[in-house]
Amino acid sequence: MIIYFSGTGNTKWAASVLSERTGEKLINITDMPGTEISYKLEAGERLGFCFPVHGWRPPLIVRNFIKKLSVINAEGHYCYVVCTTGDNVGETIDIFEKDLKRIGVHLDSSFSLIMPESYVGLPFMDVDTPKKEKQKKEKAAEDLEHFADMIIERKKGIKELIVGRWPKINSRIIGSFFVKYLITDKPFHVTEDLCIKCGKCAKACPVDNIIWSKDSMPKWKHNGSCLSCFACYHHCPKHAIEYGSRTRNKGQYFFDKNEEL
Template sequence: MTMEYLNKDLAEKDLHTHSTFSLKMPESYVGLPFMDVDSKEKEIEKKREAAIMLQDFAEKIYDRERGINILHHSHWPWINSKILGEAFTKWLITDKPFHVDTDKCVKCGICSNVCPVNDINGGFGKIPQWKHNNMCLTCFACYHHCPKHAIVYGKRTSGKGQYFFK
């Protein structure tokens, strides 16, 4: 329900979106014990389907079509956004479990460079440290971009894979 939330916020400023689109992309959330990245085959298939849909969206945007083009018209968006989402926001959006395996880290600085909210003290030549300042989005960009798979999120990422869209 991302776009519903966005439009609600925009309405406060007398703005709105004309059209919205959603694509199913490979799984990247690894912060819960039962969640991991997709298999390579599934990842490739999702990206293949998304590329086809994106072409269609591009044509709709070119034609200035209005409307909502979301993937799932079921009860899941509501359950995920309203029930699970609120608990998730309250308890699971935190950088506290992030640590670095210092034996693996090569101090490249990539993790701090990719963080969208500048939540990591780091950079080339430094072992990264999370700021614990409530800015972390748990987007896991730091975790997925690490070339040495040196970042762990407590014990929850043990044995899990990495993914980001290249």
């Protein structure tokens, strides 16, 4: 079983590759509504988690999912996590491991996969250049094959992570600021003369936070569900969506699984 969350597609690609290599089913967190979720693992089944790093932490949707998750027979089953990031993970895995311990799940191995950058919500952050994007994808494909080999062999105690130079500062201080002030849909707005009312932004939103109907412009719900993953921004074919003034003149990115690596 591979439980995953993906915003702009990087993690969905990684989880899909692992599913093909291990033969284990994929479960998308956004398809799992409800207050309590219970799973019973089959004999020999691995338990995998895949998610992107948000503000040097696991995404809130992942942490909230773990709180309501019950794995009936987790003991003795191999458990691993693969997190995707544009740079480094800070203390993301430490935080996630503590979340798992609270529900009685032991994490055996952890991996971080460098992927093209998609977070554009701060003035100094933008997507990668096409050249760097290509290089990251090629390297990620190689690394993921290596990770898959270890996962198939159920290697324990593996921590192939790029934590960065200041993991505590990034995850605790900046990460706290990120959660408190930057996870919000309030700055999102549409440039009306560019919007073609196609609804691609609404379809791309992983938490169904955008109201759209045919021939209408999108509107955000402002109900606290937004993850600031920027899937709506990146999927707009006319670059009509902005996040305050912070995304002005910035690039767009989402993973195209049909694209050749």
